[in-house]
Amino acid sequence: MFDLDAGDEFDLVVQTARQFADDALVPAMRDAERAREPDSGLRATWNEIGLAALELPEAHDGAELGCLARALVNEELAAGDVGATLALDTFGPAATALLEVGGNDALAAGLAACDRGASRLLLISGDDADCGIENDGGGERLSITAPYVHAEAAGALVVLLDDRALLVESGFDFEPVRGAGLRASGGASLRADAAPIAGNWENAEGASRARARARLYYASLLLGVMRSACDFSAEYSQQREAFGRPIGHHQALAFMITDMRMALEAARLVVHEAAWRVDRGLPCASEAASAFAECIEVSRMVGPNGVQILGGHGFMADYPVEKHMREARALGLLCGGFDAAIDEAGRTLVEQTTPLALGASGAL
Amino acid sequence: MEFTVDPETRRAIEQARELGEKELRPAGLEADRRGAPIAPDDPFFARCIERGEGRTRWRGPDDSAKSSGGPRSVISTLLVMEELAYWDRGVIIATPGPGLPENNVLVMGTDEQKERFLGPFLEPDRPRWACFGMTEPGAGSDAAAIKTRAEKDADGWLLNGAKCFIGGASRSDWILVQATLDPSKGRKAQRAFFVEQGTPGLGGFQIEKKMGLKAYESTSFTLENVRVPASHLLGGEQRRESNAGFKTALKSFNAGRPAIAANAVGMARAALDESIRFAREHDLLEQDRVRDRIEAMARRVRKARLVCLKAGWLADQQRPNIIEASISKALAAQVAQEATSMGLELIGSVGSRGDHLIEKLYRDVKAMDIVEGTGQVQRMIIARSLVGLPR
Numbered sequence: 001m002f003d004l005d006a007g008d009e010f011d012l013v014v015q016t017a018r019q020f021a022d023d024a025l026v027p028a029m030r031d032a033e034r035a036r037e038p039d040s041g042l043r044a045t046w047n048e049i050g051l052a053a054l055e056l057p058e059a060h061d062g063a064e065l066g067c068l069a070r071a072l073v074n075e076e077l078a079a080g081d082v083g084a085t086l087a088l089d090t091f092g093p094a095a096t097a098l099l100e101v102g103g104n105d106a107l108a109a110g111l112a113a114c115d116r117g118a119s120r121l122l123l124i125s126g127d128d129a130d131c132g133i134e135n136d137g138g139g140e141r142l143s144i145t146a147p148y149v150h151a152e153a154a155g156a157l158v159v160l161l162d163d164r165a166l167l168v169e170s171g172f173d174f175e176p177v178r179g180a181g182l183r184a185s186g187g188a189s190l191r192a193d194a195a196p197i198a199g200n201w202e203n204a205e206g207a208s209r210a211r212a213r214a215r216l217y218y219a220s221l222l223l224g225v226m227r228s229a230c231d232f233s234a235e236y237s238q239q240r241e242a243f244g245r246p247i248g249h250h251q252a253l254a255f256m257i258t259d260m261r262m263a264l265e266a267a268r269l270v271v272h273e274a275a276w277r278v279d280r281g282l283p284c285a286s287e288a289a290s291a292f293a294e295c296i297e298v299s300r301m302v303g304p305n306g307v308q309i310l311g312g313h314g315f316m317a318d319y320p321v322e323k324h325m326r327e328a329r330a331l332g333l334l335c336g337g338f339d340a341a342i343d344e345a346g347r348t349l350v351e352q353t354t355p356l357a358l359g360a361s362g363a364l
Numbered sequence: 365m366e367f368t369v370d371p372e373t374r375r376a377i378e379q380a381r382e383l384g385e386k387e388l389r390p391a392g393l394e395a396d397r398r399g400a401p402i403a404p405d406d407p408f409f410a411r412c413i414e415r416g417e418g419r420t421r422w423r424g425p426d427d428s429a430k431s432s433g434g435p436r437s438v439i440s441t442l443l444v445m446e447e448l449a450y451w452d453r454g455v456i457i458a459t460p461g462p463g464l465p466e467n468n469v470l471v472m473g474t475d476e477q478k479e480r481f482l483g484p485f486l487e488p489d490r491p492r493w494a495c496f497g498m499t500e501p502g503a504g505s506d507a508a509a510i511k512t513r514a515e516k517d518a519d520g521w522l523l524n525g526a527k528c529f530i531g532g533a534s535r536s537d538w539i540l541v542q543a544t545l546d547p548s549k550g551r552k553a554q555r556a557f558f559v560e561q562g563t564p565g566l567g568g569f570q571i572e573k574k575m576g577l578k579a580y581e582s583t584s585f586t587l588e589n590v591r592v593p594a595s596h597l598l599g600g601e602q603r604r605e606s607n608a609g610f611k612t613a614l615k616s617f618n619a620g621r622p623a624i625a626a627n628a629v630g631m632a633r634a635a636l637d638e639s640i641r642f643a644r645e646h647d648l649l650e651q652d653r654v655r656d657r658i659e660a661m662a663r664r665v666r667k668a669r670l671v672c673l674k675a676g677w678l679a680d681q682q683r684p685n686i687i688e689a690s691i692s693k694a695l696a697a698q699v700a701q702e703a704t705s706m707g708l709e710l711i712g713s714v715g716s717r718g719d720h721l722i723e724k725l726y727r728d729v730k731a732m733d734i735v736e737g738t739g740q741v742q743r744m745i746i747a748r749s750l751v752g753l754p755r
């Protein structure tokens with residue numbers, strides 16, 4: 001069966017996310033960027049709509065809707081303001097990372113460490129930081145140096161390595177940096193010197209699934225940013241005139257806008273299929289990595305083209321397209337970015353003889 | 365959401381795979397090596413008929429004929445098309461049957477026309493073909509500009525003009541020829557006519573030398589004072605004044621473009637598998653650059669397949685799919701070309717010898733961005749809805 005309808009349950013949460021994005025995130029976008037955080041009003045509304053617990057198991061008072069629901073919701077939120085989304089969703093992809101690697105106990109420890117989301121539970125991918133574990137006799141300790149994380153405070157860190165996840169509740173410092181994008185989420189370099197490890201769960205398969213979910217988390221945010229860039233620039237191209245007609249009626253721009261839309265449409269389907277695989281418990285590491293890579297590749301085209309369509313106006317902060325361009329790039333550098341993604345996807349692919357043969361495992 | 369293949373389609377894919385491996389791939393490679401289409405009397409075609417191929421989907425005058433079987437939903441059809449094209453797209457098109465014009469006849473033909481022109485395809489006694497002649501030396505994308513004239517007189521219709529690149533024209537029982545009643549009136553004045561092989565004035569058949577897809581013939585021909593009876597106007601006399609109903613029938617739904625897209629996906633996937641095989645045989649899989657190319661190819665296959673299936677899924681849901689159909693075709697053709705090209709980079713100078721499957725795929729797949737509306741034409745269609753691009 002091939003079916004692209006999300007279903008009523010998903011439609012409802014997507015609708016909620018879209019409304020929050022349109023009514024709350026978009027109007028506050030530049031303020032949140034300047035303040036480096038969403039204001040308290042936004043936070044209060046966010047807490048009311050309850051989207052943070054979308055993926056958490058029911059045992060942890062979550063909606064247990066899975067990775068695909070998260071992807072759909074993330075696209076909506078990021079189409080509003082991706083920086084604020086990262087700040088508001090205090091679990092980010094860290095909670096599901098704990099769940100995948102260490103199960104319910106790990107998740108419970110993580111939720112307690114961030115006071116159930118009152119502070120941020122920040123995922124640090126081993127691809128984005130230098131991490132070293134040492135044992136001084138009194139237990140394992142972790143040192144981290146990360147040049148950039150999209151936060152400047154957190155209740156706890158979840159460090160995701162190839163074969164394990166670590167929970168770190170203290171002993172780390174943030175030094176704020178300006179941030180190329182995602183400023184509404186804050187931005188800092190992160191350092192920990194021999195921080196105590198509060199939890200250490202070893203599970204290579206779980207870590208692989210956790211990485212897949214993290215990549216899809218950011219990939220779906222990229223979809224939202226790109227959608228905004230596509231929509232805004234396509235709309236603008238029908239208002240602005242040059243050489244006697246709307247600029248969008250010049251074929252060079254019409255085709256550019258078409259190519260942006262086609263690429264976005266394809267990237268979205270690839271993300272949804274990978275997320276669906278996660279939810280079905282099917283192999284998903286390669287697919288998720290590939291989906292993230294696809295979103296990054298497309299965003300490298302969509303971001304700058306969105307600005308190009310507005311010309312000089314696009315370059316100015318009066319319009320959102322410059323923000324889309326910066327934020328898309330910043331998102332695409334997370335979790336090891338494009339190179340780590342294609343590396344993982346490629347390694348899995350070449351283990352097989354005919355990796356995309358139709359119907360071999362029931363899935364496409 | 366669901367991204368699975370149902371068991372029935374999986375069986376159809378499996379059959380296509382067996383047929384592809386045994387018959388289609390070898391026949392395609394052979395035609396490519398010889399540089400000529402598979403001859404109409406080649407035993408390959410007789411075997412097609414024996415297997416039950418080459419039949420019409422029409423179920424006979426009293427709806428009693430056995431359905432030609434095969435997958436039912438558009439999605440299912442697309443998946444099987446992908447698999448068949450994986451083995452050889454040129455050979456698929458060469459396969460006997462009522463081909464491209466069948467749909468037009470089913471949608472718009474009169475009962476008599478179905479009986480006369482599709483009837484012989486119910487239980488064909490030999491391999492039979494039919495084809496659709498739209499393109500002319502002077503007009504392809506701009507189909508409104510075709511010049512082939514149709515003039516009515518007391519005895520029927522008189523056709524004059526020239527067509528080119530028409531698949532299977534010289535071997536077809538009949539050609540559905542698109543002609544204009546008045547060249548100054550564009551698409552509105554165009555009608556389609558059945559022209560049977562052997563009709564005086566139909567001639568000058570010239571099989572083109574093509575870059576790829578050599579297994580089937582693409583043929584130019586001329587129509588010089590070709591006389592056909594009034595009953596050969598597709599849709600019958602009632603269509604003489606207006607074609608409106610026909611346009612509506614084809615407007616909201618398109619399965620042809622996703623089918624080309626599915627073909628492109630199949631070809632790109634073949635290039636992917638060949639690349640992996642080559643890299644494995646030559647101990648290249650440990651090289652980052654090689655794996656990166658394979659990943660890039662696989663990613664293209666994956667996304668092209670999904671956009672194609674989305675267009676098919678909408679069609680199955682009876683939901684308008686014009687934009688998605690164009691997206692699928694424009695995107696799949698382009699990324700499949702990229703994928704085969706990357707495959708060539710991977711095999712390096714072996715690809716320059718001209719005898720490697722990936723090199724053949726690279727040539728074959730180019731046509732997917734040209735036939736049934738070029739990539740640019742698809743973008744025009746999409747842009748009309750996205751930004752109101754004027755016609």
Ligand SMILES: Cc1cc2nc3c(=O)[nH]c(=O)nc-3n(C[C@H](O)[C@H](O)[C@H](O)COP(=O)(O)OP(=O)(O)OC[C@H]3O[C@@H](n4cnc5c(N)ncnc54)[C@H](O)[C@@H]3O)c2cc1C
Binds near residue numbers: 464496506582735
């Ligand atoms: C292998 C093969 C099989 C075929 N089989 C058949 C068949 O069975 N029956 C049949 O009728 N035809 C067939 N064709 C013909 C095919 O449909 C045409 O080649 C196609 O429609 C393009 O027309 P053209 O070749 O005249 O190119 P042109 O229309 O001359 O186009 C040339 C270039 O200009 C671009 N272009 C044209 N107009 C615009 C515009 N407004 N804006 C931007 N760019 C534009 C096109 O995209 C293309 O890149 C076949 C072609 C091939 C290659």
